[in-house]
Amino acid sequence: MKPLLRWVLDSLLPPSCLACETPVEKDGQFCLNCFKAANFVTAPMCRVCGVPMPYDMADLCVHCAANPPAFTEARAALRYDETARKLILPLKYADHTEAVSGLATLMRRPGEAMLQAANLLVPVPLHPARLRQRRFNQAALLAIALGRLTGRPLSVDALQRTRPTQQLEGLGAAQRREEVAGAFAVRAGAGLAGKRVVLIDDVMTSGATADACARALLDAGAKQVDVLTAARVADQRLDEAGLA
Ligand SMILES: [Zn+2]
Ligand SMILES: [Zn+2]
Structure with missing residues (x-):
């Protein structure tokens, strides 16, 4: 504006x-x-993907133990619940961009260490067709706001979606991985060699998208990829068992 x-x-x-x-x-x-x-994500959590854990029982969640992701560490500000949804959903479907700076501020604390070590902030991209429909990429808005807050360099177009992917909602972990595998590529000349990248997104669910993005960034020469999101969906099975 x-x-x-x-x-x-x-x-x-x-x-x-x-x-x-x-x-x-x-x-x-x-x-x-x-x-x-607001429910902030607090310890105990999985050391790698940052999913809240019921109690300090293990270093890694079952998913990370079985399928180690390509990213080193993922952290989030909020648990994805009713309040987080109210904040994030309007970002996706309307022009309610005021929430961006507030969310970016909340993301700073859980992301402090990774942001300090970062050479580059990169948002999870939308496919061009989806971008035309929504008119902006909420992950890019968050990355821009975080770049401004922290002074870290930013590349909004280092990562690109090479094909549209279907909504991952309702898919199992293996199907999610399959759906996003190879759906991301790094722009030629993005200059990632040896860089520590922080990948930014609004919500992390299973981590399949973040994993696919991290793989593309590492293939292009990035030294390490960490992930920072505004909200994190808790593990449904732990929630259902009343443990989370
Ligand atoms: Zn994990
Ligand atoms: Zn209020």
């Missing part, structure tokens, strides 16, 4: 909470009630 227009709107409307209509002091904040309702 143009600064002047922004200024005019800001002076007319008090800033409201990222997740509800409650007025707050500054743009990009949660109101007190929503902040209390």
Whole structure:
């Protein structure tokens, strides 16, 4: 939005909470009630994929133990629940981009170590057809906001989707891996050799997309790939067992 227009709107409307209509002091904040309702991802968690674990029973979750992902470490700010959904869903389907800076701020703490060591931030790309339909890539908006907050270099187009993939929702882990395998490629001349990359996305579910992206980045010469997302879906089986 143009600064002047922004200024005019800001002076007319008090800033409201990222997740509800409650007025707050500054743009990009949660109101007190929503902040209390937000579930941050906290330890214990899988050392690699960052999935919340029921208790400090193991270093790795069963998925990472069975199929080690290509990325080194994945971390997220929020558990993907009702509050996180309210924040993130409008990003995907409408022009509600104010939530971006608020989410990026929340991502800084769990991502502190990886962001400090990063040479490059790269968002998970959308397929061009999907991008035309949505008009923007929410992962790229988060990466831009994090680049601004941390001063880390950014490449919004280092990774590209080479073919559209179907929604992964409802697919099992093996099907998800199959659906996204080879769906990403690195742009020629992206200059990844020896770099530590932080891959940015809005939500991580099984980690299949992040894994496929990390493979493409490593194949192109990246030294290490870490993943930072706004929200993380807890393991359904642990949730169903009442353990998470
Ligand atoms: Zn609120
Ligand atoms: Zn794991």
